[in-house]
Amino acid sequence: MLTLQDVSFGYNKRRLLFDRLSMQLEPGSIYGLLGKNGAGKSSLMRCMAGLLFPLNGNIDINGHAPKNREPAFLQDIFFIPEEPYLPNLTIDKFVKTRAPFFPQFDDALFLHYLSECEIPTAGKLSELSFGQKKKVLISFALATNVRIVLMDEPTNGLDIPSKSQFRRMVSHALQPDRLILISTHQLRDLENLIDYVLILHEHKMVMQHSLQEISERLHFGVRPSLDEHVLYSEPSLQGYKTVRVNLHQEESRVEFEALFQAVVAQPERIQTLFQNPMLQPVQK
Amino acid sequence: MNQTFNLHRFGLMVRLELAEKGQSYLLSILPILLFLFAMMVPITFSKEYNSNLEGLHPAALLLSVFLGGSFYTSLAFNQYGAPANAISEVMIPASRLEKFFCAWFLNLLFIIPLFGLFILLSDWTTNFANHRLSQLGIREQYVMLPAEMRNTYFLFYIIINGLVFLGSIYFKESAYLKTLGLTIALFIVLLVGNQWFARYLTSFPKNSLHISPFEPGWQIVLEESSTYHNIMLAPAMQTYVNFLPFLVLVALWYITYIRLTEREI
Numbered sequence: 001m002l003t004l005q006d007v008s009f010g011y012n013k014r015r016l017l018f019d020r021l022s023m024q025l026e027p028g029s030i031y032g033l034l035g036k037n038g039a040g041k042s043s044l045m046r047c048m049a050g051l052l053f054p055l056n057g058n059i060d061i062n063g064h065a066p067k068n069r070e071p072a073f074l075q076d077i078f079f080i081p082e083e084p085y086l087p088n089l090t091i092d093k094f095v096k097t098r099a100p101f102f103p104q105f106d107d108a109l110f111l112h113y114l115s116e117c118e119i120p121t122a123g124k125l126s127e128l129s130f131g132q133k134k135k136v137l138i139s140f141a142l143a144t145n146v147r148i149v150l151m152d153e154p155t156n157g158l159d160i161p162s163k164s165q166f167r168r169m170v171s172h173a174l175q176p177d178r179l180i181l182i183s184t185h186q187l188r189d190l191e192n193l194i195d196y197v198l199i200l201h202e203h204k205m206v207m208q209h210s211l212q213e214i215s216e217r218l219h220f221g222v223r224p225s226l227d228e229h230v231l232y233s234e235p236s237l238q239g240y241k242t243v244r245v246n247l248h249q250e251e252s253r254v255e256f257e258a259l260f261q262a263v264v265a266q267p268e269r270i271q272t273l274f275q276n277p278m279l280q281p282v283q284k
Numbered sequence: 285m286n287q288t289f290n291l292h293r294f295g296l297m298v299r300l301e302l303a304e305k306g307q308s309y310l311l312s313i314l315p316i317l318l319f320l321f322a323m324m325v326p327i328t329f330s331k332e333y334n335s336n337l338e339g340l341h342p343a344a345l346l347l348s349v350f351l352g353g354s355f356y357t358s359l360a361f362n363q364y365g366a367p368a369n370a371i372s373e374v375m376i377p378a379s380r381l382e383k384f385f386c387a388w389f390l391n392l393l394f395i396i397p398l399f400g401l402f403i404l405l406s407d408w409t410t411n412f413a414n415h416r417l418s419q420l421g422i423r424e425q426y427v428m429l430p431a432e433m434r435n436t437y438f439l440f441y442i443i444i445n446g447l448v449f450l451g452s453i454y455f456k457e458s459a460y461l462k463t464l465g466l467t468i469a470l471f472i473v474l475l476v477g478n479q480w481f482a483r484y485l486t487s488f489p490k491n492s493l494h495i496s497p498f499e500p501g502w503q504i505v506l507e508e509s510s511t512y513h514n515i516m517l518a519p520a521m522q523t524y525v526n527f528l529p530f531l532v533l534v535a536l537w538y539i540t541y542i543r544l545t546e547r548e549i
Contacts, residue, residue, distance in 0.1 A: 085368035
């Protein structure tokens with residue numbers, strides 16, 4: 001379990017990236033962390049991984065404080081940064097030197113992921129392309145069988161087939177005791193993958209809800225005209241693509257880009273909608 | 285499992301470090317040793333006293349041992365420079381103490397034997413050359429490095445390496461050049477301070493003073509009178525002073541460890 005309690009962080013104390021964030025992420029789910037460039041997604045993930053130290057508040061990951069960087073904590077978490085680093089070694093040597101640090105590492109699974117990603121196992125890791133390096137690191141992370149996997153923009157640099165491979169691998173790797181947090185600004189890459197949406201906007205977590213909750217409260221669709229229940233709209237060929245208050249519990253598929261735009265455009269209204277029981281959608 | 289230090293994890297760290305940085309270490313060690321031998325051995329071929337060949341030994345000490353050794357030391361934490369590399373390093377499931385001791389151990393493993401090798405080569409080549417000169421009936425002899433000088437140089441050597449060790453984690457870019465620059469600046473400040481203090485003790489004489497921190501004890505030489513004024517400390521105080529460089533070294537190592545624990549990426 002990953003718990004944040006009143007966590008604040010900024011590179012400058014006067015300009016905080018996020019302020020008094022509190023949340024609790026449970027295992028068995030894939031969380032998508034969304035936000036504009038510079039909103040603090042990467043910094044938040046680095047705080048969780050113990051790479052950055054929060055200015056205030058506490059982070060608890062499976063009973064460990066990340067800033068202590070204890071071996072027991074590091075054995076149970078894997079952070080994939082946006083820019084992957086792999087040493088100038090062969091894959092075999094890489095596994096022989098790194099895998100012993102992770103007691104649950106599964107060699108067969110790692111090789112399976114590599115073959116699925118069509119990564120050449122001969123030659124040195126430094127000779128691989130950016131996308132291939134990223135796939136090796138993702139494969140290694142998932143094969144460690146750690147309980148917390150943090151991925152910062154994992155699909156950057158991946159081609160289209162690799163993105164679907166990535167979604168497949170991650171969804172297969174999800175276990176009841178495992179928590180996967182993916183930060184991205186490429187919202188479409190998360191479709192059919194995540195269970196929960198976290199949106200970091202203007203120093204606050206303005207949304208932290210499951211897809212089910214979102215689809216219960218918001219409706220995504222196309223309408224010929226706009227009304228007061230529309231939270232966000234953009235012109236389309238058939239009229240307007242909208243995000244509306246789901247007054248009549250209509251079913252719709254959550255569209256991440258539209259959701260993000262709606263939350264960023266009207267954060268307070270959306271927060272009120274999700275918090276205020278008086279505004280609960282009317283049952284059909 | 286112990287979260288502070290575990291011998292198994294330490295072994296894994298050393299193995300990992302050698303696998304990932306062994307090539308860099310080797311590429312720095314080989315030229316240092318080649319250069320050292322190339323400067324130390326020519327004296328053994330001399331058939332007459334040659335001050336230039338004798339001068340190669342102090343040059344080897346400066347270039348190969350001091351500069352080469354400190355360059356090797358600057359590699360100790362260079363993986364913490366670039367963010368992607370540093371993230372990979374911090375996220376390795378080993379304690380901060382194990383990571384520190386791994387770099388420290390691999391550093392001392394070369395640094396101390398390098399100085400020892402210089403002393404061995406210096407003694408052996410000088411004795412060999414002197415023996416040969418005697419056999420050839422030449423009275424002039426090459427001068428051996430005095431024991432006190434060796435100790436003084438060794439203290440400077442380990443302090444410089446301690447500073448560079450700290451610099452390798454303190455600076456994210458061009459760590460070696462920045463540390464070397466700061467070390468030289470620090471030595472200049474110490475030399476000037478030393479000079480000023482000596483002049484103060486001799487009531488700012490009109491004659492020029494010669495004070496060398498590289499010689500054992502603290503000698504002040506008034507050039508015109510050629511009189512040496514040895515400033516001696518009480519024996520008990522001298523013992524403390526002898527320990528001072530080691531205390532400074534341990535302090536530098538401790539600061540390096542703290543810097544490692546506080547490193548944010």
